[in-house]
Amino acid sequence: xxxxxxxxxxxxxxxxxxxxxxxxxxxxxxxxxxxxxxxxxxxxxxxxxxxxxxxxxxxxxxxxxxxxxxxxxxxxxxxxxxxxxxxxxxxxxxxxxxxxxxxxxxxxxxxxxxxxxxxxxxxxxxxxxxxxxxxxxxxxxxxxxxxxxxxxxxxxxxxxxxxxxxxxxxxxxxxxxxxxxxxxxxxxxxxxxxxxxxxxxxxxxxxxxxxxxxxxxxxxxxxxxxxxxxxxxxxxxxxxxxx
Amino acid sequence: xxxxxxxxxxxxxxxxxxxxxxxxxxxxxxxxxxxxxxxxxxxxxxxxxxxxxxxxxxxxxxxxxxxxxxxxxxxxxxxxxxxxxxxxxxxxxxxxxxxxxxxxxxxxxxxxxxxxxxxxxxxxxxxxxxxxxxxxxxxxxxxxxxxxxxxxxxxxxxxxxxxxxxxxxxxxxxxxxxxxxxxxxxxxxxxxxxxxxxxxxxxxxxxxxxxxxxxxxxxxxxxxxxxxxxxxxxxxxxxxxxx
Amino acid sequence: xxxxxxxxxxxxxxxxxxxxxxxxxxxxxxxxxxxxxxxxxxxxxxxxxxxxxxxxxxxxxxxxxxxxxxxxxxxxxxxxxxxxxxxxxxxxxxxxxxxxxxxxxxxxxxxxxxxxxxxxxxxxxxxxxxxxxxxxxxxxxxxxxxxxxxxxxxxxxxxxxxxxxxxxxxxxxxxxxxxxxxxxxxxxxxxxxxxxxxxxxxxxxxxxxxxxxxxxxxxxxxxxxxxxxxxxxxxxxxxxxxx
Amino acid sequence: xxxxxxxxxxxxxxxxxxxxxxxxxxxxxxxxxxxxxxxxxxxxxxxxxxxxxxxxxxxxxxxxxxxxxxxxxxxxxxxxxxxxxxxxxxxxxxxxxxxxxxxxxxxxxxxxxxxxxxxxxxxxxxxxxxxxxxxxxxxxxxxxxxxxxxxxxxxxxxxxxxxxxxxxxxxxxxxxxxxxxxxxxxxxxxxxxxxxxxxxxxxxxxxxxxxxxxxxxxxxxxxxxxxxxxxxxxxxxxxxxxx
Numbered sequence: 001x002x003x004x005x006x007x008x009x010x011x012x013x014x015x016x017x018x019x020x021x022x023x024x025x026x027x028x029x030x031x032x033x034x035x036x037x038x039x040x041x042x043x044x045x046x047x048x049x050x051x052x053x054x055x056x057x058x059x060x061x062x063x064x065x066x067x068x069x070x071x072x073x074x075x076x077x078x079x080x081x082x083x084x085x086x087x088x089x090x091x092x093x094x095x096x097x098x099x100x101x102x103x104x105x106x107x108x109x110x111x112x113x114x115x116x117x118x119x120x121x122x123x124x125x126x127x128x129x130x131x132x133x134x135x136x137x138x139x140x141x142x143x144x145x146x147x148x149x150x151x152x153x154x155x156x157x158x159x160x161x162x163x164x165x166x167x168x169x170x171x172x173x174x175x176x177x178x179x180x181x182x183x184x185x186x187x188x189x190x191x192x193x194x195x196x197x198x199x200x201x202x203x204x205x206x207x208x209x210x211x212x213x214x215x216x217x218x219x220x221x222x223x224x225x226x227x228x229x230x231x232x233x234x235x236x237x238x239x240x241x242x243x
Numbered sequence: 244x245x246x247x248x249x250x251x252x253x254x255x256x257x258x259x260x261x262x263x264x265x266x267x268x269x270x271x272x273x274x275x276x277x278x279x280x281x282x283x284x285x286x287x288x289x290x291x292x293x294x295x296x297x298x299x300x301x302x303x304x305x306x307x308x309x310x311x312x313x314x315x316x317x318x319x320x321x322x323x324x325x326x327x328x329x330x331x332x333x334x335x336x337x338x339x340x341x342x343x344x345x346x347x348x349x350x351x352x353x354x355x356x357x358x359x360x361x362x363x364x365x366x367x368x369x370x371x372x373x374x375x376x377x378x379x380x381x382x383x384x385x386x387x388x389x390x391x392x393x394x395x396x397x398x399x400x401x402x403x404x405x406x407x408x409x410x411x412x413x414x415x416x417x418x419x420x421x422x423x424x425x426x427x428x429x430x431x432x433x434x435x436x437x438x439x440x441x442x443x444x445x446x447x448x449x450x451x452x453x454x455x456x457x458x459x460x461x462x463x464x465x466x467x468x469x470x471x472x473x474x475x476x477x478x479x480x481x482x483x484x485x486x
Numbered sequence: 487x488x489x490x491x492x493x494x495x496x497x498x499x500x501x502x503x504x505x506x507x508x509x510x511x512x513x514x515x516x517x518x519x520x521x522x523x524x525x526x527x528x529x530x531x532x533x534x535x536x537x538x539x540x541x542x543x544x545x546x547x548x549x550x551x552x553x554x555x556x557x558x559x560x561x562x563x564x565x566x567x568x569x570x571x572x573x574x575x576x577x578x579x580x581x582x583x584x585x586x587x588x589x590x591x592x593x594x595x596x597x598x599x600x601x602x603x604x605x606x607x608x609x610x611x612x613x614x615x616x617x618x619x620x621x622x623x624x625x626x627x628x629x630x631x632x633x634x635x636x637x638x639x640x641x642x643x644x645x646x647x648x649x650x651x652x653x654x655x656x657x658x659x660x661x662x663x664x665x666x667x668x669x670x671x672x673x674x675x676x677x678x679x680x681x682x683x684x685x686x687x688x689x690x691x692x693x694x695x696x697x698x699x700x701x702x703x704x705x706x707x708x709x710x711x712x713x714x715x716x717x718x719x720x721x722x723x724x725x726x727x728x729x
Numbered sequence: 730x731x732x733x734x735x736x737x738x739x740x741x742x743x744x745x746x747x748x749x750x751x752x753x754x755x756x757x758x759x760x761x762x763x764x765x766x767x768x769x770x771x772x773x774x775x776x777x778x779x780x781x782x783x784x785x786x787x788x789x790x791x792x793x794x795x796x797x798x799x800x801x802x803x804x805x806x807x808x809x810x811x812x813x814x815x816x817x818x819x820x821x822x823x824x825x826x827x828x829x830x831x832x833x834x835x836x837x838x839x840x841x842x843x844x845x846x847x848x849x850x851x852x853x854x855x856x857x858x859x860x861x862x863x864x865x866x867x868x869x870x871x872x873x874x875x876x877x878x879x880x881x882x883x884x885x886x887x888x889x890x891x892x893x894x895x896x897x898x899x900x901x902x903x904x905x906x907x908x909x910x911x912x913x914x915x916x917x918x919x920x921x922x923x924x925x926x927x928x929x930x931x932x933x934x935x936x937x938x939x940x941x942x943x944x945x946x947x948x949x950x951x952x953x954x955x956x957x958x959x960x961x962x963x964x965x966x967x968x969x970x971x972x
Contacts, residue, residue, distance in 0.1 A: 115329075117472035117474045119475055129905055132885075133673060134675055155858045156472070172724070178860070188620060226628060231359075233364060234395075234397060240417075375642075375647075384954070398629070399615075399629060411664075417613050430863055432863055467863065480856060573844070596842070642958070719849055721850060
């Protein structure tokens with residue numbers, strides 16, 4: 001069954017920064033949509049902070065997995081939308097894939113339970129190490145791959161210990177960073193992936209593309225008969241089973 | 244060195260419900276303060292939703308470990324206070340011990356990353372099982388202890404998998420519940436403990452008292468030279484080490 | 487692609503105990519093989535301690551997922567075979583699904599890192615609770631299901647904290663037990679499932695069958711280009727990337 | 730109460746390798762014993778593979794925390810001793826601190842549930858990063874510290890995901906390695922620490938010494954009334970509580 005993916009991108013750098021425009025002429029969101037769309041099993045839509053395509057209730061409620069890229073305008077994402085996304089993940093099983101600078105986004109913080117604090121620096125060479133080759137998100141990924149130039153993110157990264165730590169990265173200036181993190185959150189699943197600075201061709205990288213695609217399949221809503229959580233009052237199971 | 248504990252209690256049931264007043268004449272917060280104060284190493288203050296003692300900035304900033312009991316008035320806790328508590332835990336190392344119905348409190352949800360959803364029912368007998376006897380919070384606790392009557396909380400409990408699952412409870416109506424949960428959250432630590440319904444003498448129980456006290460020691464701010472997270476820009480460690 | 491499953495059963499109770507023979511006329515291994523074989527994507531073979539079908543090197547090396555049921559003859563499993571199974575899981579990606587009394591088997595202990603100690607008692611009613619509805623092993627499983635009669639296993643269960651705790655069980659005598667456990671072990675994956683006492687019709691239960699089948703898919707060898715671990719001496723990645 | 734520590738060192742390099750003899754004139758075990766003994770709360774003994782001081786049953790049974798350094802003679806450690814150590818940890822609460830090349834020791838493999846496989850290389854500069862500043866083993870440790878020269882250990886490290894990942898290291902040749910790992914194993918606790926190649930002055934480093942000392946306190950046997958696991962048959966708790 002097809003998985004409905006929405007790629008949300010703040011979309012501001014894409015319009016103002018020449019380096020970004022050169023790499024992603026139609027915006028990062030459309031670039032990601034394009035490579036994902038080579039998979040016929042994925043139905044991909046996009047939305048941005050300023051539109052014209054917005055993350056409306058209708059689109060959000062029709063989304064199985066939400067990808068999120070934001071950087072300079074986290075504060076402009078309305079609190080009401082953040083709460084809807086949180087409920088959609090934790091209660092309605094939606095998958096959530098925050099990318100790169102989304103570590104400081106409101107949805108990431110609220111859903112994961114983190115301030116997203118880390119240290120950061122200028123572009124350096126990055127080596128992404130595969131710590132859990134048996135994990136579905138690591139499917140088809142070698143022991144390591146490198147990115148010529150990527151913005152340094154460094155520890156301590158103030159995150160909860162991930163349920164599964166899939167990738168950890170090395171930067172040539174001495175920093176390291178837990179870069180591929182799986183979290184179970186309520187009825188939904190979250191995968192954070194660190195590479196993705198807007199002025200580097202990160203989303204062009206074949207392994208980054210593969211990982212994002214693997215993550216969508218991992219995070220897709222589970223096929224479960226367990227009902228939507230509503231904190232209900234219940235009755236004795238023992239009595240029920242005696243009938 | 245003394246640990247400064249603040250016991251925050253919504254405090255409404257304590258004033259209006261006769262069963263609660265009989266068990267906790269000066270409120271649950273003062274009862275907890277009293278048994279904790281037998282430990283000379285703990286400095287215990289209290290605060291409630293309506294006062295007169297409030298969780299002021301001054302008190303919050305002078306708190307090492309915050310206990311939290313709330314039930315019918317979660318929504319009345321101001322969002323600004325919730326954010327201050329969140330930062331105090333994740334950035335300033337404060338320990339946080341949400342008790343019982345605090346699973347639906349705003350601070351619990353924001354800090355842990357959960358809606359706190361579960362199922363619930365009337366009073367039944369509860370057996371609390373010790374799953375991790377080697378854990379400091381289980382110090383002095385036997386394989387199990389029971390509570391004659393406690394409000395049933397049941398799974399699925401929509402929490403992140405705890406870093407350490409210390410206790411899990413059995414209820415005589417067929418329900419179970421992960422009842423003692425440790426979480427590392429940023430620079431701070433959280434321990435959620437389920438027993439504590441206001442009309443049952445739960446806080447009178449010797450094991451419950453011991454667990455709460457163990458948890459305070461576990462959750463107390465770490466002695467660490469790592470600076471307060473501020474998401475700073477940093478420079479090459481390799482270059483720095485060459486000097 | 488088809489998954490090759492081998493069901494290993496000690497096979498002694500099946501030959502000597504009338505209650506077991508009534509439930510499983512051709513042995514538990516063949517009963518499990520039969521229900522699994524309704525899935526065309528599974529190629530299922532069996533082996534027992536005494537034969538005629540044995541877990542030869544040839545069969546073991548051609549096994550993607552090994553199910554293991556043992557009880558009274560753990561000590562008769564040769565240490566050499568245990569080591570081969572351990573390597574096959576941790577180095578060669580084989581999935582391992584120990585069932586019920588296999589908690590005391592040599593492979594379980596060596597692979598998981600546990601003595602398998604627990605407490606146990608006579609048959610009681612069991613309710614299996616689904617703690618992680620979003621997990622693939624919980625696919626199609628409701629919030630709970632019950633088993634009329636099953637041998638009680640109780641905590642403390644001396645296991646490592648599972649990577650994913652999928653199920654926990656309630657018994658009507660007051661015991662609880664973490665009954666569905668996922669572990670990542672080297673290049674392989676392990677799922678332990680507690681229900682399965684030989685004189686109860688456990689493997690006839692539709693949910694037990696579904697869980698075992700889900701677990702086979704979860705534990706099947708990952709599709710990974712990461713080579714077989716050999717603890718090799720390696721060289722500078724930085725130098726390699728400069729070429 | 731004093732903690733009884735035994736430092737076990739294979740002790741072969743110490744006798745044959747001049748570089749090691751220069752750094753550790755009385756062997757690594759006595760060097761570690763000396764710095765630990767500055768803490769009056771620790772009673773430290775030593776034992777080696779070849780003696781004269783051996784890890785006798787008497788010494789092992791009188792050990793609260795066992796440190797283990799081995800490299801070229803893992804195979805010479807008798808299986809019977811390995812089993813005794815395993816039981817002493819998992820059943821009798823002993824703490825176990827495998828150091829450096831002990832990742833390939835028999836006790837590490839049996840207790841943790843791992844082949845200990847990794848990749849390795851020649852000495853490079855190492856930076857040890859502190860991922861969990863709130864953890865007791867990280868007490869007094871800064872965000873990072875460096876070791877001028879240390880044998881490279883690299884991922885993938887075929888270990889179970891640690892219960893707590895305290896440290897991860899960076900090497901200047903591009904490798905990274907999860908270098909400080911906490912595991913709960915039965916009634917006992919394990920902390921693996923990677924730095925410690927025999928021809929480098931690793932144990933002279935103040936932070937390495939601090940971490941080992943912190944780890945001893947963390948891993949020391951818990952103060953618990955839970956009895957020694959014996960896999961006993963038990964009876965109905967519900968019936969017991971009715972009396």
